[in-house]
Ligand SMILES: Nc1ncnc2c1ncn2[C@@H]1O[C@H](COP(=O)(O)OP(=O)(O)OP(=O)(O)O)[C@@H](O)[C@H]1O
Ligand SMILES: O=P(O)(O)OC[C@H]1O[C@H](OP(=O)(O)OP(=O)(O)O)[C@H](O)[C@@H]1O
């Protein structure tokens with residue numbers, strides 16, 4: 001993002017804790033925090049990791065300026081020593097993360113911050129905000145993209161959600177994340193300018209209503225944009241009026257050496273209407289005119305339309321994409337947990353032991369078969385290399401163990417993206433992140449991206465990490481008052 005996030009975009013408790021750490025001299029202890037989520041959104045079994053670039057921009061640009069310090073001073077909560085500390089605050093730590101566009105799973109550390117406690121703590125709120133939201137939207141886009149690309153005739157998704165997204169910033173970041181997840185364009189012009197996403201669009205019903213007749217409206221639009229007209233054909237009657245009028249205008253354009261780009265359906269049974277529209281367009285020699293559809297679309301409607309033989313080329317998806325709304329969506333519940341302080345692993349116990357954090361510094365490995373298909377992910381201790389044949393453990397159920405296949409390769413899934421507060425590599429173009437996400441989605445085991453009851457991809461703890469966790473649980477339980 002070109003507009004830096006304010007350093008005050010944080011929860012007050014980050015600042016009060018930070019002031020406390022400073023007061024007690026704890027702020028410079030090296031801390032390690034892991035960011036992860038526990039459940040995939042939308043009833044799926046995966047997520048598409050997005051927002052990393054925004055997070056790195058935030059970490060590298062974060063500064064407290066006079067106006068921020070003046071506001072904090074006015075709160076009358078903080079002393080001058082703390083405000084002076086904030087004035088020179090810079091993020092100087094290390095960040096290890098999955099590359100943006102990776103396909104990721106519950107209960108594996110997606111991003112790890114290793115920094116002085118005073119730095120690592122402050123950034124929790126903004127990191128979670130940026131990464132939870134963009135990962136949610138990229139995942140929703142990937143689901144729609146995979147449904148659309150299941151059509152034997154091909155099909156793509158464009159993002160139309162600006163008018164219904166959660167605020168302007170939500171709309172912009174949704175457009176960015178949707179593009180990573182597989183949307184090929186956005187109607188949001190500012191997102192086009194900021195992120196280089198192709199901008200696309202048709203026209204609204206108001207355009208048709210603004211002219212004396214539908215055909216007059218279509219002619220006027222086609223005159224104005226002779227090589228880029230997609231006409232909305234449902235204002236009066238899709239098959240009896242909109243489509244015949246669009247065909248007339250397409251022939252008129254062709255007579256002048258131009259081509260109608262498409263027609264848009266925005267109501268009714270999109271499978272039936274698109275089949276009929278395709279027949280009528282083809283019958284009129286207009287095989288190249290595309291059929292665009294919109295109207296409360298999501299991955300399930302797209303899938304249904306395709307199963308019914310629908311002939312839609314471009315799906316314009318708005319509300320349900322840009323808001324991440326719908327079944328099992330709304331928000332991604334990513335968390336950011338302290339896992340090590342200095343050289344001491346840290347752990348939070350919960351009544352539900354499956355939700356207890358996994359202590360220590362870690363690495364994440366992705367096991368692949370000969371064809372490159374991902375088999376499972378293994379989270380190990382930092383210095384440990386899981387071996388083929390080793391028993392690995394389900395983090396949610398220690399009784400559930402499995403052997404790492406004998407025939408697999410283990411690749412390190414994350415890389416160092418910030419070192420001493422500086423980027424280790426330049427930002428990748430968004431189109432590369434999109435291509436990477438698409439290729440990673442193709443390398444998943446069969447059934448993982450299925451909409452209904454998907455295959456659950458396994459994330460497991462290595463022997464070393466599982467024994468550290470079990471030992472710490474036993475020690476913490478023994479130390480608990482009343483034990
Ligand atoms: N073939 C289909 N399979 C599944 N869902 C579909 C299909 N065609 C359309 N839909 C979806 O059905 C929902 C409602 O469609 P409906 O036909 O009631 O809307 P509409 O005609 O546009 O009504 P309104 O004018 O109130 O918008 C929309 O979410 C639309 O995306
Ligand atoms: O349905 P969504 O997935 O949110 O996609 C965007 C919707 O926004 C527009 O409708 P709107 O009623 O706002 O305006 P219109 O007059 O152009 O139809 C468009 O026609 C789509 O139906």
Ligand SMILES: O=C(O)c1cccnc1
Nearest residue numbers: 160187200201202203316
């Ligand atoms: O260009 C379109 O057709 C469009 C843009 C935003 C929302 N609905 C439709």
